[in-house]
Amino acid sequence: AMNTRTLLVTGGAGFIGSAYLRKVIAETSWRAVNLDKLTYAASPDAVSELQLSGRYRFVQGDICDSRTVAALLTAEKPDAIVHFAAETHVDRSIDGPSKFIETNIVGTFTVLEAAARYYAAAPAETRERFRFHHISTDEVFGSLDEGKTFDEASPHNPNSPYSASKAASDHLVRAWHRTYGLPIMVTHCSNNYGPYQFPEKLIPLMTIRALSGRSLPVYGDGRNVRDWLYVDDHVDALLAVLERGRVGESYGIGGGVQIDNLELVRTICTILDRLSPAADRKARQDLITHVPDRPGHDRRYATNIEKIAREVGWQPKVTLPSGLQETIEWYLANRAWWEKILAGCYTTERLGVVTRR
Numbered sequence: 001a002m003n004t005r006t007l008l009v010t011g012g013a014g015f016i017g018s019a020y021l022r023k024v025i026a027e028t029s030w031r032a033v034n035l036d037k038l039t040y041a042a043s044p045d046a047v048s049e050l051q052l053s054g055r056y057r058f059v060q061g062d063i064c065d066s067r068t069v070a071a072l073l074t075a076e077k078p079d080a081i082v083h084f085a086a087e088t089h090v091d092r093s094i095d096g097p098s099k100f101i102e103t104n105i106v107g108t109f110t111v112l113e114a115a116a117r118y119y120a121a122a123p124a125e126t127r128e129r130f131r132f133h134h135i136s137t138d139e140v141f142g143s144l145d146e147g148k149t150f151d152e153a154s155p156h157n158p159n160s161p162y163s164a165s166k167a168a169s170d171h172l173v174r175a176w177h178r179t180y181g182l183p184i185m186v187t188h189c190s191n192n193y194g195p196y197q198f199p200e201k202l203i204p205l206m207t208i209r210a211l212s213g214r215s216l217p218v219y220g221d222g223r224n225v226r227d228w229l230y231v232d233d234h235v236d237a238l239l240a241v242l243e244r245g246r247v248g249e250s251y252g253i254g255g256g257v258q259i260d261n262l263e264l265v266r267t268i269c270t271i272l273d274r275l276s277p278a279a280d281r282k283a284r285q286d287l288i289t290h291v292p293d294r295p296g297h298d299r300r301y302a303t304n305i306e307k308i309a310r311e312v313g314w315q316p317k318v319t320l321p322s323g324l325q326e327t328i329e330w331y332l333a334n335r336a337w338w339e340k341i342l343a344g345c346y347t348t349e350r351l352g353v354v355t356r357r
């Protein structure tokens with residue numbers, strides 16, 4: 001049964017979904033179907049080589065379109081749905097929340113409804129192994145006090161339109177399990193970083209700006225603490241949960257170490273100074289400037305990973321210094337990828353931190 005498994009992955013042309021698909025095709029014998037709308041955030045280059053495997057199919061489509069989703073389930077008969085597709089950038093959710101409501105809430109509802117109908121009608125052997133794996137974030141739990149961590153019992157307490165829309169989707173997924181018996185699993189991961197992350201997110205944003213000697217805009221005092229996880233570690237955790245996670249359960253996933261934004265940006269500067277010294281030898285750290293804080297900005301996130309370690313035997317392998325080094329090396333070696341993005345839909349100006357009010 002293992003070698004005939006088919007996954008339906010939504011949002012598989014994005015940062016994490018594409019890393020997941022690259023691993024699935026490289027390291028398993030499964031088939032994978034990628035349903036992705038190709039929004040501004042998608043990176044077709046991150047999955048284009050998978051076509052060569054003969055076990056990968058790309059379908060451009062919107063998860064909010066119930067006919068597309070239902071037709072795909074009927075045609076592909078997947079053994080699991082792994083649901084990544086979402087609008088993901090907090091700053092964009094503040095400037096324009098409606099797409100977040102549409103994709104993250106209505107889209108998740110649409111996939112759930114089609115999945116429940118497909119599951120109810122599926123043959124017994126498919127029903128037995130079928131999973132609906134919902135990819136969520138630790139941001140749904142809100143902001144943490146010093147010394148505490150999020151765990152699976154933490155209440156949902158979202159503060160941004162993005163995290164509120166993800167929290168809503170978590171509740172729908174839970175209800176589809178309780179009400180319709182859909183075999184769901186939910187994972188709540190901390191901040192990811194790594195190759196192919198869209199250049200509006202903190203680590204690639206700072207790397208790219210520091211490379212060209214532009215200012216490095218840090219929100220507020222820069223003391224907001226985040227738990228960072230290398231994307232390949234997240235992917236390993238997701239595959240472990242799909243294999244060994246329990247139906248109806250949620251699992252926290254995180255790097256287990258926390259760092260504040262200011263220290264993170266300083267570390268990026270130090271690594272860049274070593275890998276690619278600035279022509280004028282000016283310290284990149286001097287480029288750091290403080291800008292008005294993001295409204296509703298959560299102060300601290302930290303994820304407890306005891307449950308996933310105990311139940312599925314996963315723990316992170318990549319330390320933050322080595323993952324950062326690898327990531328920055330990737331951005332240096334793949335200029336063409338991000339320069340294409342900067343030149344296209346995304347103006348260099350938009351890469352500055354948005355100053356609003």
Ligand code: NAD
Nearest residue numbers: 011013014015016037038039041042062063085086191192
């Ligand atoms: P991303 O923004 O890089 O990619 C999202 C992908 O979804 C894109 O390819 C986009 O085209 C696709 N998409 C968007 N709307 C769609 C729609 N209506 N129909 C079909 N496809 C659509 O996102 P990411 O950073 O890879 O995050 C993936 C998932 O992981 C999200 O659900 C996010 O909430 C969650 N997550 C992300 C992080 C992180 O640090 N990036 C951490 C924890 C959880």
